[in-house]
Amino acid sequence: MKEITAAPVEEIKQKYAYVEVNEQQTIIVPVDKLLESMQGLKDEFEFDYLTNLTACDYPDETKLEVVYNLNSIGKGYTVMVKTVISRDNPEMPSVFPVWGGANWQEREVYDLLGIVFTGHPNLKRILLDDKFDGYPLRKDYQWESGRE
Amino acid sequence: MLRTQEYVLNFGPQHPSTHGVFQILLTLDGERIVKAEPICGYLHRGIEKLAEARTYTQVIPYTDRMDYLAAMLQNVGYVQAVEKLMGIEVPERAEYLRVISGELSRLTSHVLATGVYALDVGGFTGFLLCFREREKMMDLLEELTGSRMTLSYARIGGVADDVTEGWLDKLNKLMDEMPGYIEEYNGLITGNEIFQARTKFVGQLTPETCINYSLSGPVLRASGVNYDLRKAMPYGIYDRFDFEVPLGTNGDCFDRFYCRVLEMEQSVRIIKQAIEQIKEVDGPVMAKVPKVLKPPKGEVYHEIESSKGIIGYYIVSDGTNKPYRLHVRRPSFINLGYLDEMLRGYLIADVVAILGSIDIVLGEVDC
Numbered sequence: 001m002k003e004i005t006a007a008p009v010e011e012i013k014q015k016y017a018y019v020e021v022n023e024q025q026t027i028i029v030p031v032d033k034l035l036e037s038m039q040g041l042k043d044e045f046e047f048d049y050l051t052n053l054t055a056c057d058y059p060d061e062t063k064l065e066v067v068y069n070l071n072s073i074g075k076g077y078t079v080m081v082k083t084v085i086s087r088d089n090p091e092m093p094s095v096f097p098v099w100g101g102a103n104w105q106e107r108e109v110y111d112l113l114g115i116v117f118t119g120h121p122n123l124k125r126i127l128l129d130d131k132f133d134g135y136p137l138r139k140d141y142q143w144e145s146g147r148e
Numbered sequence: 149m150l151r152t153q154e155y156v157l158n159f160g161p162q163h164p165s166t167h168g169v170f171q172i173l174l175t176l177d178g179e180r181i182v183k184a185e186p187i188c189g190y191l192h193r194g195i196e197k198l199a200e201a202r203t204y205t206q207v208i209p210y211t212d213r214m215d216y217l218a219a220m221l222q223n224v225g226y227v228q229a230v231e232k233l234m235g236i237e238v239p240e241r242a243e244y245l246r247v248i249s250g251e252l253s254r255l256t257s258h259v260l261a262t263g264v265y266a267l268d269v270g271g272f273t274g275f276l277l278c279f280r281e282r283e284k285m286m287d288l289l290e291e292l293t294g295s296r297m298t299l300s301y302a303r304i305g306g307v308a309d310d311v312t313e314g315w316l317d318k319l320n321k322l323m324d325e326m327p328g329y330i331e332e333y334n335g336l337i338t339g340n341e342i343f344q345a346r347t348k349f350v351g352q353l354t355p356e357t358c359i360n361y362s363l364s365g366p367v368l369r370a371s372g373v374n375y376d377l378r379k380a381m382p383y384g385i386y387d388r389f390d391f392e393v394p395l396g397t398n399g400d401c402f403d404r405f406y407c408r409v410l411e412m413e414q415s416v417r418i419i420k421q422a423i424e425q426i427k428e429v430d431g432p433v434m435a436k437v438p439k440v441l442k443p444p445k446g447e448v449y450h451e452i453e454s455s456k457g458i459i460g461y462y463i464v465s466d467g468t469n470k471p472y473r474l475h476v477r478r479p480s481f482i483n484l485g486y487l488d489e490m491l492r493g494y495l496i497a498d499v500v501a502i503l504g505s506i507d508i509v510l511g512e513v514d515c
Contacts, residue, residue: 051458052475054475
């Protein structure tokens with residue numbers, strides 16, 4: 001089996017003192033340092049490919065976790081970066097200036113989870129109707145019918 | 149007084165060339181596109197939300213209904229993600245069956261993409277020709293899985309059942325014939341002068357743009373970026389096969405189309421090797437997994453190379469028998485995100501050529 005190079009998580013941690021690394025080697029970045037560290041990951045660690053961007057709702061802890069999966073095409077490693085924002089004020093910077101691939105993915109997260117990405121060029125609903133009320137992937141969303 | 153002004157032309161959502169239900173609002177200056185606003189969501193079923201109320205096994209049929217043209221690859225991506233979360237070892241024979249049915253699925257998808265693309269730019273014969281082989285592959289898939297399109301053949305821990313007797317020989321025979329069929333496609337479609345005039349140097353993408361906009365699959369590789377997860381991060385047993393990653397040079401519609409044709413040849417190579425190797429491998433096709441699947445608390449992200457590009461599954465488990473959160477990174481959705489910039493400056497006649505060359509499936513775009 002071809003060995004897949006592990007991402008240089010330790011180096012990233014040394015370079016950016018404010019990031020945390022959990023036991024699954026996921027990097028956790030505070031939201032106010034997000035753009036700075038993402039730009040650094042792209043420029044200095046060659047994470048040139050934003051493969052996945054999504055979010056998950058945790059109402060018990062009143063938080064939303066935004067997840068970024070980054071690949072490096074040249075180096076062949078991958079990393080998961082997370083940031084936590086408050087559920088009551090779901091606003092955070094868009095990473096569209098760093099990776100254009102965030103364009104539709106952030107719109108999707110906005111559409112289904114109601115996270116507002118400031119600095120996004122065209123933040124509006126993408127899958128649901130413009131008049132749709134609520135954010136269905138939030139855990140407290142109530143739908144009218146449907147089986148349990 | 150004479151004056152010129154831009155106008156808006158509506159394309160879709162009910163239009164055969166959108167490959168489903170998809171709308172584009174084209175702002176035009178004469179025949180030239182100034183701006184294009186893609187509108188999707190007409191087929192949104194909320195699969196991610198539905199999955200939260202299903203058990204892990206019950207989610208498998210939903211994955212079929214995203215990219216229904218290459219259902220096996222969607223299945224494999226999902227079950228491998230759950231297996232990664234639970235640490236399940238898959239029996240070797242099941243791995244081979246996944247590769248064989250997965251590559252066969254990729255072939256059906258690419259054959260269809262080739263034929264439909266010919267139809268998109270006006271060649272009806274090529275379309276019908278491709279359906280001839282697709283039918284043979286569908287028959288084989290039906291014999292293997294009981295279903296023609298929504299296969300649901302993969303299981304968490306293996307595959308549903310072993311192959312029937314003689315099935316591998318039938319498949320081997322078709323794979324022997326495939327290079328001849330591909331030759332026919334090249335003669336009828338690829339080499340056609342009108343086809344080349346319609347597609348060469350249209351909708352060109354630079355490698356930098358492709359990487360920046362997270363494009364994947366043949367769209368990315370047609371621009372010369374060598375990034376195929378089967379090679380870059382081999383999952384399953386893909387490191388046991390000898391195959392190449394076809395690349396384009398111009399990054400235009402023709403290269404994207406031709407990349408798929410070349411990939412068909414590679415899929416045939418992989419299937420033929422897998423048929424040879426599976427003869428030596430005996431044993432069960434399912435691992436010993438508990439009846440009720442309760443993955444430990446945690447999360448996982450796993451991605452594989454589907455026929456359209458990289459398909460990734462992000463699963464969060466809270467320790468119960470249902471996923472707390474399931475997100476799918478759908479290649480068609482992300483590849484479509486660059487459509488606006490791709491269309492700008494081209495003529496109305498190129499819209500269908502460019503859209504068709506991305507090879508989207510609306511079931512996957514809208515999820």
